[in-house]
Amino acid sequence: MNPSADAIEELIDVAGGISEPPRIRLLGDESTLKGVMSDFILASNAADLIDEETLELRALADGSENSLLISPNEVVALINVGDTVAGLTTDDEEFVSLAYDSYTTTWEEAETFNLRTPPLSRVRSTLAEDIGEPVEADFTGVLDSLQTARGDGDGLDEVTISLLIAAKNEVLLYDISKWGEDVGIASKATFSRTKTRLEDMGLIDTEKVPIDVGRPRLRLKFGDERLREANTDQLASVAQNLLN
Structure with missing residues:
Protein backbone atom coordinates (compact mmCIF):
# COMPACT_ATOMS: atom_id res chain seq x y z
CA MET A 1 0.00 0.00 0.00
CA PHE A 113 -2.12 0.63 -13.51
CA ASN A 114 -1.44 0.22 -17.22
CA LEU A 115 2.18 -0.85 -17.65
CA ARG A 116 3.02 -0.58 -21.33
CA THR A 117 6.56 -1.93 -21.12
CA PRO A 118 6.90 -5.49 -22.47
CA PRO A 119 8.30 -8.27 -20.25
CA LEU A 120 12.09 -8.51 -20.43
CA SER A 121 11.94 -12.25 -21.11
CA ARG A 122 9.81 -11.59 -24.20
CA VAL A 123 12.10 -8.78 -25.35
CA ARG A 124 15.12 -11.05 -25.11
CA SER A 125 13.53 -14.12 -26.69
CA THR A 126 12.06 -12.23 -29.66
CA LEU A 127 15.30 -10.33 -30.19
CA ALA A 128 17.19 -13.62 -30.39
CA GLU A 129 14.60 -15.13 -32.73
CA ASP A 130 14.00 -12.13 -35.00
CA ILE A 131 17.43 -10.47 -35.12
CA GLY A 132 19.91 -13.03 -33.81
CA GLU A 133 21.35 -14.53 -30.64
CA PRO A 134 24.58 -12.45 -30.75
CA VAL A 135 22.46 -9.28 -30.80
CA GLU A 136 20.41 -10.49 -27.84
CA ALA A 137 23.59 -11.35 -25.93
CA ASP A 138 24.92 -7.83 -26.53
CA PHE A 139 21.59 -6.28 -25.52
CA THR A 140 21.57 -8.25 -22.28
CA GLY A 141 25.22 -7.39 -21.65
CA VAL A 142 24.53 -3.66 -21.96
CA LEU A 143 21.50 -3.88 -19.65
CA ASP A 144 23.57 -5.80 -17.11
CA SER A 145 26.14 -2.99 -17.11
CA LEU A 146 23.51 -0.34 -16.31
CA GLN A 147 21.74 0.52 -13.08
CA THR A 148 18.89 2.28 -14.89
CA ALA A 149 17.65 2.69 -18.45
CA ARG A 150 15.32 5.66 -18.38
CA GLY A 151 13.44 6.97 -21.37
CA ASP A 152 14.01 10.64 -20.59
CA GLY A 153 15.57 11.47 -23.94
CA ASP A 154 19.02 12.18 -22.49
CA GLY A 155 20.42 8.89 -21.23
CA LEU A 156 20.48 5.38 -22.59
CA ASP A 157 16.87 4.36 -22.88
CA GLU A 158 15.69 1.10 -24.41
CA VAL A 159 15.47 2.54 -27.94
CA THR A 160 18.99 3.99 -27.79
CA ILE A 161 20.36 0.71 -26.44
CA SER A 162 18.60 -1.26 -29.18
CA LEU A 163 20.03 0.99 -31.90
CA LEU A 164 23.55 0.89 -30.48
CA ILE A 165 23.47 -2.89 -30.31
CA ALA A 166 22.06 -3.01 -33.83
CA ALA A 167 24.91 -0.77 -35.01
CA LYS A 168 27.45 -2.98 -33.25
CA ASN A 169 26.12 -5.95 -35.22
CA GLU A 170 25.41 -3.96 -38.42
CA VAL A 171 21.70 -4.75 -38.41
CA LEU A 172 19.28 -3.01 -40.77
CA LEU A 173 17.34 -0.11 -39.26
CA TYR A 174 14.16 -1.61 -40.73
CA ASP A 175 14.71 -4.92 -38.95
CA ILE A 176 15.50 -3.51 -35.50
CA SER A 177 12.70 -0.93 -35.63
CA LYS A 178 10.15 -3.49 -36.82
CA TRP A 179 11.19 -5.82 -34.00
CA GLY A 180 11.00 -2.96 -31.49
CA GLU A 181 7.52 -1.97 -32.61
CA ASP A 182 6.26 -5.56 -32.71
CA VAL A 183 7.51 -6.37 -29.20
CA GLY A 184 6.17 -3.11 -27.78
CA ILE A 185 9.33 -1.13 -27.04
CA ALA A 186 8.52 1.85 -29.27
CA SER A 187 7.13 2.79 -32.66
CA LYS A 188 9.16 2.73 -35.86
CA ALA A 189 8.91 6.53 -35.88
CA THR A 190 10.54 6.71 -32.44
CA PHE A 191 13.34 4.42 -33.60
CA SER A 192 13.82 6.62 -36.68
CA ARG A 193 13.96 9.85 -34.65
CA THR A 194 16.42 8.36 -32.18
CA LYS A 195 18.57 7.04 -35.03
CA THR A 196 18.70 10.53 -36.52
CA ARG A 197 19.74 12.03 -33.17
CA LEU A 198 22.49 9.44 -32.67
CA GLU A 199 23.64 9.92 -36.25
CA ASP A 200 23.75 13.71 -35.86
CA MET A 201 25.87 13.27 -32.71
CA GLY A 202 28.27 10.95 -34.52
CA LEU A 203 27.58 7.78 -32.54
CA ILE A 204 26.18 5.79 -35.42
CA ASP A 205 26.42 5.88 -39.18
CA THR A 206 24.39 4.25 -41.94
CA GLU A 207 24.99 2.76 -45.33
CA LYS A 208 22.38 2.15 -48.01
CA VAL A 209 21.54 -1.45 -48.87
CA PRO A 210 19.71 -1.90 -52.20
CA ILE A 211 16.60 -4.09 -52.26
CA ASP A 212 14.68 -5.53 -55.21
CA VAL A 213 11.73 -3.17 -54.95
CA GLY A 214 11.50 0.21 -53.24
CA ARG A 215 13.93 2.53 -51.53
CA PRO A 216 17.24 1.17 -50.24
CA ARG A 217 17.30 0.20 -46.58
CA LEU A 218 19.81 1.50 -44.08
CA ARG A 219 22.40 -0.66 -42.37
CA LEU A 220 23.42 0.68 -38.97
CA LYS A 221 27.10 0.97 -38.08
CA PHE A 222 29.11 2.67 -35.39
CA GLY A 223 30.22 6.16 -36.32
CA ASP A 224 32.81 6.58 -33.58
CA GLU A 225 36.00 4.56 -33.20
CA ARG A 226 35.63 4.53 -29.41
CA LEU A 227 32.39 2.59 -29.74
CA ARG A 228 33.94 0.15 -32.21
CA GLU A 229 36.75 -0.56 -29.77
CA ALA A 230 34.52 -0.93 -26.69
CA ASN A 231 33.58 -4.29 -25.21
CA THR A 232 29.89 -4.91 -24.62
CA ASP A 233 30.15 -4.14 -20.90
CA GLN A 234 31.91 -0.85 -21.74
CA LEU A 235 29.53 0.20 -24.48
CA ALA A 236 27.02 1.97 -22.25
CA SER A 237 29.60 4.11 -20.45
CA VAL A 238 31.35 5.06 -23.71
CA ALA A 239 28.03 5.98 -25.33
CA GLN A 240 26.95 8.02 -22.32
CA ASN A 241 30.21 9.96 -22.40
CA LEU A 242 29.69 10.72 -26.07
CA LEU A 243 26.10 11.83 -25.47
CA ASN A 244 27.02 14.22 -22.65
Missing part, protein backbone atom coordinates in the same frame (compact mmCIF):
# COMPACT_ATOMS: atom_id res chain seq x y z
CA ASN A 2 1.45 3.33 -1.20
CA PRO A 3 5.13 2.34 -1.09
CA SER A 4 7.88 4.81 -1.90
CA ALA A 5 9.78 4.63 -5.17
CA ASP A 6 12.72 2.98 -3.38
CA ALA A 7 10.43 0.37 -1.83
CA ILE A 8 8.86 -0.44 -5.22
CA GLU A 9 12.28 -0.86 -6.79
CA GLU A 10 13.41 -3.12 -3.94
CA LEU A 11 10.23 -5.18 -4.15
CA ILE A 12 10.61 -5.81 -7.89
CA ASP A 13 14.27 -6.69 -7.47
CA VAL A 14 13.63 -9.12 -4.60
CA ALA A 15 10.55 -10.73 -6.15
CA GLY A 16 12.39 -11.28 -9.42
CA GLY A 17 15.14 -13.15 -7.62
CA ILE A 18 12.87 -15.64 -5.83
CA SER A 19 12.07 -18.94 -7.51
CA GLU A 20 8.54 -19.09 -6.07
CA PRO A 21 7.56 -15.58 -4.94
CA PRO A 22 4.21 -14.94 -3.24
CA ARG A 23 1.45 -13.17 -5.13
CA ILE A 24 1.81 -9.42 -4.64
CA ARG A 25 -0.86 -6.76 -4.98
CA LEU A 26 0.82 -3.36 -5.14
CA LEU A 27 -1.40 -0.32 -4.66
CA GLY A 28 0.66 2.79 -5.26
CA ASP A 29 0.50 6.48 -6.00
CA GLU A 30 0.11 6.84 -9.77
CA SER A 31 2.83 9.45 -10.20
CA THR A 32 5.25 7.33 -8.14
CA LEU A 33 4.47 4.26 -10.23
CA LYS A 34 4.97 6.22 -13.45
CA GLY A 35 8.30 7.54 -12.22
CA VAL A 36 9.60 4.11 -11.25
CA MET A 37 8.33 2.49 -14.43
CA SER A 38 10.09 5.05 -16.63
CA ASP A 39 13.17 2.89 -16.02
CA PHE A 40 13.05 0.16 -18.66
CA ILE A 41 15.03 -2.30 -16.54
CA LEU A 42 12.62 -2.07 -13.61
CA ALA A 43 9.51 -1.86 -15.76
CA SER A 44 10.39 -4.85 -17.94
CA ASN A 45 11.18 -6.95 -14.87
CA ALA A 46 7.87 -5.85 -13.32
CA ALA A 47 6.14 -6.81 -16.57
CA ASP A 48 7.65 -10.29 -16.27
CA LEU A 49 6.20 -10.59 -12.75
CA ILE A 50 2.81 -9.43 -14.03
CA ASP A 51 3.00 -11.89 -16.92
CA GLU A 52 3.70 -14.67 -14.42
CA GLU A 53 0.68 -13.51 -12.35
CA THR A 54 2.99 -12.82 -9.41
CA LEU A 55 2.46 -9.04 -9.39
CA GLU A 56 -0.62 -6.89 -9.89
CA LEU A 57 -0.45 -3.09 -9.98
CA ARG A 58 -3.21 -0.63 -9.18
CA ALA A 59 -3.12 3.13 -8.71
CA LEU A 60 -4.36 5.16 -5.76
CA ALA A 61 -6.55 8.16 -6.42
CA ASP A 62 -4.09 10.14 -4.29
CA GLY A 63 -0.87 9.38 -2.45
CA SER A 64 -2.00 10.38 1.02
CA GLU A 65 -2.34 6.82 2.35
CA ASN A 66 0.22 5.33 4.73
CA SER A 67 2.97 3.14 3.30
CA LEU A 68 2.06 -0.35 4.47
CA LEU A 69 2.74 -4.01 3.79
CA ILE A 70 -0.42 -5.95 4.61
CA SER A 71 -0.98 -9.69 4.85
CA PRO A 72 -3.70 -11.72 6.60
CA ASN A 73 -1.30 -12.23 9.53
CA GLU A 74 0.46 -8.90 10.04
CA VAL A 75 0.72 -5.25 9.08
CA VAL A 76 4.08 -3.61 8.48
CA ALA A 77 4.50 0.17 8.38
CA LEU A 78 7.24 0.93 5.83
CA ILE A 79 9.76 3.62 6.74
CA ASN A 80 12.40 5.12 4.45
CA VAL A 81 15.65 6.27 6.05
CA GLY A 82 18.06 7.48 3.39
CA ASP A 83 18.51 4.64 0.92
CA THR A 84 17.21 2.04 3.38
CA VAL A 85 13.64 0.76 3.74
CA ALA A 86 12.66 -0.75 7.11
CA GLY A 87 9.39 -1.77 8.73
CA LEU A 88 7.53 -1.66 12.04
CA THR A 89 5.34 -4.74 12.46
CA THR A 90 2.20 -5.60 14.38
CA ASP A 91 0.43 -8.95 14.48
CA ASP A 92 -2.47 -7.85 16.71
CA GLU A 93 -5.30 -9.98 15.33
CA GLU A 94 -8.08 -7.41 15.62
CA PHE A 95 -6.04 -4.59 14.11
CA VAL A 96 -4.67 -6.79 11.31
CA SER A 97 -8.17 -8.00 10.44
CA LEU A 98 -9.57 -4.47 10.31
CA ALA A 99 -6.65 -3.21 8.22
CA TYR A 100 -6.80 -6.16 5.82
CA ASP A 101 -10.54 -5.74 5.22
CA SER A 102 -10.27 -1.97 4.84
CA TYR A 103 -7.44 -2.03 2.35
CA THR A 104 -8.97 -4.94 0.44
CA THR A 105 -11.92 -2.64 -0.24
CA THR A 106 -9.54 0.14 -1.28
CA TRP A 107 -7.79 -2.29 -3.62
CA GLU A 108 -11.03 -3.42 -5.23
CA GLU A 109 -12.05 0.18 -5.91
CA ALA A 110 -8.69 1.19 -7.41
CA GLU A 111 -7.93 1.39 -11.13
CA THR A 112 -5.47 -1.01 -12.76
Whole structure:
Protein backbone atom coordinates (compact mmCIF):
# COMPACT_ATOMS: atom_id res chain seq x y z
CA MET A 1 0.00 0.00 0.00
CA ASN A 2 1.45 3.33 -1.20
CA PRO A 3 5.13 2.34 -1.09
CA SER A 4 7.88 4.81 -1.90
CA ALA A 5 9.78 4.63 -5.17
CA ASP A 6 12.72 2.98 -3.38
CA ALA A 7 10.43 0.37 -1.83
CA ILE A 8 8.86 -0.44 -5.22
CA GLU A 9 12.28 -0.86 -6.79
CA GLU A 10 13.41 -3.12 -3.94
CA LEU A 11 10.23 -5.18 -4.15
CA ILE A 12 10.61 -5.81 -7.89
CA ASP A 13 14.27 -6.69 -7.47
CA VAL A 14 13.63 -9.12 -4.60
CA ALA A 15 10.55 -10.73 -6.15
CA GLY A 16 12.39 -11.28 -9.42
CA GLY A 17 15.14 -13.15 -7.62
CA ILE A 18 12.87 -15.64 -5.83
CA SER A 19 12.07 -18.94 -7.51
CA GLU A 20 8.54 -19.09 -6.07
CA PRO A 21 7.56 -15.58 -4.94
CA PRO A 22 4.21 -14.94 -3.24
CA ARG A 23 1.45 -13.17 -5.13
CA ILE A 24 1.81 -9.42 -4.64
CA ARG A 25 -0.86 -6.76 -4.98
CA LEU A 26 0.82 -3.36 -5.14
CA LEU A 27 -1.40 -0.32 -4.66
CA GLY A 28 0.66 2.79 -5.26
CA ASP A 29 0.50 6.48 -6.00
CA GLU A 30 0.11 6.84 -9.77
CA SER A 31 2.83 9.45 -10.20
CA THR A 32 5.25 7.33 -8.14
CA LEU A 33 4.47 4.26 -10.23
CA LYS A 34 4.97 6.22 -13.45
CA GLY A 35 8.30 7.54 -12.22
CA VAL A 36 9.60 4.11 -11.25
CA MET A 37 8.33 2.49 -14.43
CA SER A 38 10.09 5.05 -16.63
CA ASP A 39 13.17 2.89 -16.02
CA PHE A 40 13.05 0.16 -18.66
CA ILE A 41 15.03 -2.30 -16.54
CA LEU A 42 12.62 -2.07 -13.61
CA ALA A 43 9.51 -1.86 -15.76
CA SER A 44 10.39 -4.85 -17.94
CA ASN A 45 11.18 -6.95 -14.87
CA ALA A 46 7.87 -5.85 -13.32
CA ALA A 47 6.14 -6.81 -16.57
CA ASP A 48 7.65 -10.29 -16.27
CA LEU A 49 6.20 -10.59 -12.75
CA ILE A 50 2.81 -9.43 -14.03
CA ASP A 51 3.00 -11.89 -16.92
CA GLU A 52 3.70 -14.67 -14.42
CA GLU A 53 0.68 -13.51 -12.35
CA THR A 54 2.99 -12.82 -9.41
CA LEU A 55 2.46 -9.04 -9.39
CA GLU A 56 -0.62 -6.89 -9.89
CA LEU A 57 -0.45 -3.09 -9.98
CA ARG A 58 -3.21 -0.63 -9.18
CA ALA A 59 -3.12 3.13 -8.71
CA LEU A 60 -4.36 5.16 -5.76
CA ALA A 61 -6.55 8.16 -6.42
CA ASP A 62 -4.09 10.14 -4.29
CA GLY A 63 -0.87 9.38 -2.45
CA SER A 64 -2.00 10.38 1.02
CA GLU A 65 -2.34 6.82 2.35
CA ASN A 66 0.22 5.33 4.73
CA SER A 67 2.97 3.14 3.30
CA LEU A 68 2.06 -0.35 4.47
CA LEU A 69 2.74 -4.01 3.79
CA ILE A 70 -0.42 -5.95 4.61
CA SER A 71 -0.98 -9.69 4.85
CA PRO A 72 -3.70 -11.72 6.60
CA ASN A 73 -1.30 -12.23 9.53
CA GLU A 74 0.46 -8.90 10.04
CA VAL A 75 0.72 -5.25 9.08
CA VAL A 76 4.08 -3.61 8.48
CA ALA A 77 4.50 0.17 8.38
CA LEU A 78 7.24 0.93 5.83
CA ILE A 79 9.76 3.62 6.74
CA ASN A 80 12.40 5.12 4.45
CA VAL A 81 15.65 6.27 6.05
CA GLY A 82 18.06 7.48 3.39
CA ASP A 83 18.51 4.64 0.92
CA THR A 84 17.21 2.04 3.38
CA VAL A 85 13.64 0.76 3.74
CA ALA A 86 12.66 -0.75 7.11
CA GLY A 87 9.39 -1.77 8.73
CA LEU A 88 7.53 -1.66 12.04
CA THR A 89 5.34 -4.74 12.46
CA THR A 90 2.20 -5.60 14.38
CA ASP A 91 0.43 -8.95 14.48
CA ASP A 92 -2.47 -7.85 16.71
CA GLU A 93 -5.30 -9.98 15.33
CA GLU A 94 -8.08 -7.41 15.62
CA PHE A 95 -6.04 -4.59 14.11
CA VAL A 96 -4.67 -6.79 11.31
CA SER A 97 -8.17 -8.00 10.44
CA LEU A 98 -9.57 -4.47 10.31
CA ALA A 99 -6.65 -3.21 8.22
CA TYR A 100 -6.80 -6.16 5.82
CA ASP A 101 -10.54 -5.74 5.22
CA SER A 102 -10.27 -1.97 4.84
CA TYR A 103 -7.44 -2.03 2.35
CA THR A 104 -8.97 -4.94 0.44
CA THR A 105 -11.92 -2.64 -0.24
CA THR A 106 -9.54 0.14 -1.28
CA TRP A 107 -7.79 -2.29 -3.62
CA GLU A 108 -11.03 -3.42 -5.23
CA GLU A 109 -12.05 0.18 -5.91
CA ALA A 110 -8.69 1.19 -7.41
CA GLU A 111 -7.93 1.39 -11.13
CA THR A 112 -5.47 -1.01 -12.76
CA PHE A 113 -2.12 0.63 -13.51
CA ASN A 114 -1.44 0.22 -17.22
CA LEU A 115 2.18 -0.85 -17.65
CA ARG A 116 3.02 -0.58 -21.33
CA THR A 117 6.56 -1.93 -21.12
CA PRO A 118 6.90 -5.49 -22.47
CA PRO A 119 8.30 -8.27 -20.25
CA LEU A 120 12.09 -8.51 -20.43
CA SER A 121 11.94 -12.25 -21.11
CA ARG A 122 9.81 -11.59 -24.20
CA VAL A 123 12.10 -8.78 -25.35
CA ARG A 124 15.12 -11.05 -25.11
CA SER A 125 13.53 -14.12 -26.69
CA THR A 126 12.06 -12.23 -29.66
CA LEU A 127 15.30 -10.33 -30.19
CA ALA A 128 17.19 -13.62 -30.39
CA GLU A 129 14.60 -15.13 -32.73
CA ASP A 130 14.00 -12.13 -35.00
CA ILE A 131 17.43 -10.47 -35.12
CA GLY A 132 19.91 -13.03 -33.81
CA GLU A 133 21.35 -14.53 -30.64
CA PRO A 134 24.58 -12.45 -30.75
CA VAL A 135 22.46 -9.28 -30.80
CA GLU A 136 20.41 -10.49 -27.84
CA ALA A 137 23.59 -11.35 -25.93
CA ASP A 138 24.92 -7.83 -26.53
CA PHE A 139 21.59 -6.28 -25.52
CA THR A 140 21.57 -8.25 -22.28
CA GLY A 141 25.22 -7.39 -21.65
CA VAL A 142 24.53 -3.66 -21.96
CA LEU A 143 21.50 -3.88 -19.65
CA ASP A 144 23.57 -5.80 -17.11
CA SER A 145 26.14 -2.99 -17.11
CA LEU A 146 23.51 -0.34 -16.31
CA GLN A 147 21.74 0.52 -13.08
CA THR A 148 18.89 2.28 -14.89
CA ALA A 149 17.65 2.69 -18.45
CA ARG A 150 15.32 5.66 -18.38
CA GLY A 151 13.44 6.97 -21.37
CA ASP A 152 14.01 10.64 -20.59
CA GLY A 153 15.57 11.47 -23.94
CA ASP A 154 19.02 12.18 -22.49
CA GLY A 155 20.42 8.89 -21.23
CA LEU A 156 20.48 5.38 -22.59
CA ASP A 157 16.87 4.36 -22.88
CA GLU A 158 15.69 1.10 -24.41
CA VAL A 159 15.47 2.54 -27.94
CA THR A 160 18.99 3.99 -27.79
CA ILE A 161 20.36 0.71 -26.44
CA SER A 162 18.60 -1.26 -29.18
CA LEU A 163 20.03 0.99 -31.90
CA LEU A 164 23.55 0.89 -30.48
CA ILE A 165 23.47 -2.89 -30.31
CA ALA A 166 22.06 -3.01 -33.83
CA ALA A 167 24.91 -0.77 -35.01
CA LYS A 168 27.45 -2.98 -33.25
CA ASN A 169 26.12 -5.95 -35.22
CA GLU A 170 25.41 -3.96 -38.42
CA VAL A 171 21.70 -4.75 -38.41
CA LEU A 172 19.28 -3.01 -40.77
CA LEU A 173 17.34 -0.11 -39.26
CA TYR A 174 14.16 -1.61 -40.73
CA ASP A 175 14.71 -4.92 -38.95
CA ILE A 176 15.50 -3.51 -35.50
CA SER A 177 12.70 -0.93 -35.63
CA LYS A 178 10.15 -3.49 -36.82
CA TRP A 179 11.19 -5.82 -34.00
CA GLY A 180 11.00 -2.96 -31.49
CA GLU A 181 7.52 -1.97 -32.61
CA ASP A 182 6.26 -5.56 -32.71
CA VAL A 183 7.51 -6.37 -29.20
CA GLY A 184 6.17 -3.11 -27.78
CA ILE A 185 9.33 -1.13 -27.04
CA ALA A 186 8.52 1.85 -29.27
CA SER A 187 7.13 2.79 -32.66
CA LYS A 188 9.16 2.73 -35.86
CA ALA A 189 8.91 6.53 -35.88
CA THR A 190 10.54 6.71 -32.44
CA PHE A 191 13.34 4.42 -33.60
CA SER A 192 13.82 6.62 -36.68
CA ARG A 193 13.96 9.85 -34.65
CA THR A 194 16.42 8.36 -32.18
CA LYS A 195 18.57 7.04 -35.03
CA THR A 196 18.70 10.53 -36.52
CA ARG A 197 19.74 12.03 -33.17
CA LEU A 198 22.49 9.44 -32.67
CA GLU A 199 23.64 9.92 -36.25
CA ASP A 200 23.75 13.71 -35.86
CA MET A 201 25.87 13.27 -32.71
CA GLY A 202 28.27 10.95 -34.52
CA LEU A 203 27.58 7.78 -32.54
CA ILE A 204 26.18 5.79 -35.42
CA ASP A 205 26.42 5.88 -39.18
CA THR A 206 24.39 4.25 -41.94
CA GLU A 207 24.99 2.76 -45.33
CA LYS A 208 22.38 2.15 -48.01
CA VAL A 209 21.54 -1.45 -48.87
CA PRO A 210 19.71 -1.90 -52.20
CA ILE A 211 16.60 -4.09 -52.26
CA ASP A 212 14.68 -5.53 -55.21
CA VAL A 213 11.73 -3.17 -54.95
CA GLY A 214 11.50 0.21 -53.24
CA ARG A 215 13.93 2.53 -51.53
CA PRO A 216 17.24 1.17 -50.24
CA ARG A 217 17.30 0.20 -46.58
CA LEU A 218 19.81 1.50 -44.08
CA ARG A 219 22.40 -0.66 -42.37
CA LEU A 220 23.42 0.68 -38.97
CA LYS A 221 27.10 0.97 -38.08
CA PHE A 222 29.11 2.67 -35.39
CA GLY A 223 30.22 6.16 -36.32
CA ASP A 224 32.81 6.58 -33.58
CA GLU A 225 36.00 4.56 -33.20
CA ARG A 226 35.63 4.53 -29.41
CA LEU A 227 32.39 2.59 -29.74
CA ARG A 228 33.94 0.15 -32.21
CA GLU A 229 36.75 -0.56 -29.77
CA ALA A 230 34.52 -0.93 -26.69
CA ASN A 231 33.58 -4.29 -25.21
CA THR A 232 29.89 -4.91 -24.62
CA ASP A 233 30.15 -4.14 -20.90
CA GLN A 234 31.91 -0.85 -21.74
CA LEU A 235 29.53 0.20 -24.48
CA ALA A 236 27.02 1.97 -22.25
CA SER A 237 29.60 4.11 -20.45
CA VAL A 238 31.35 5.06 -23.71
CA ALA A 239 28.03 5.98 -25.33
CA GLN A 240 26.95 8.02 -22.32
CA ASN A 241 30.21 9.96 -22.40
CA LEU A 242 29.69 10.72 -26.07
CA LEU A 243 26.10 11.83 -25.47
CA ASN A 244 27.02 14.22 -22.65
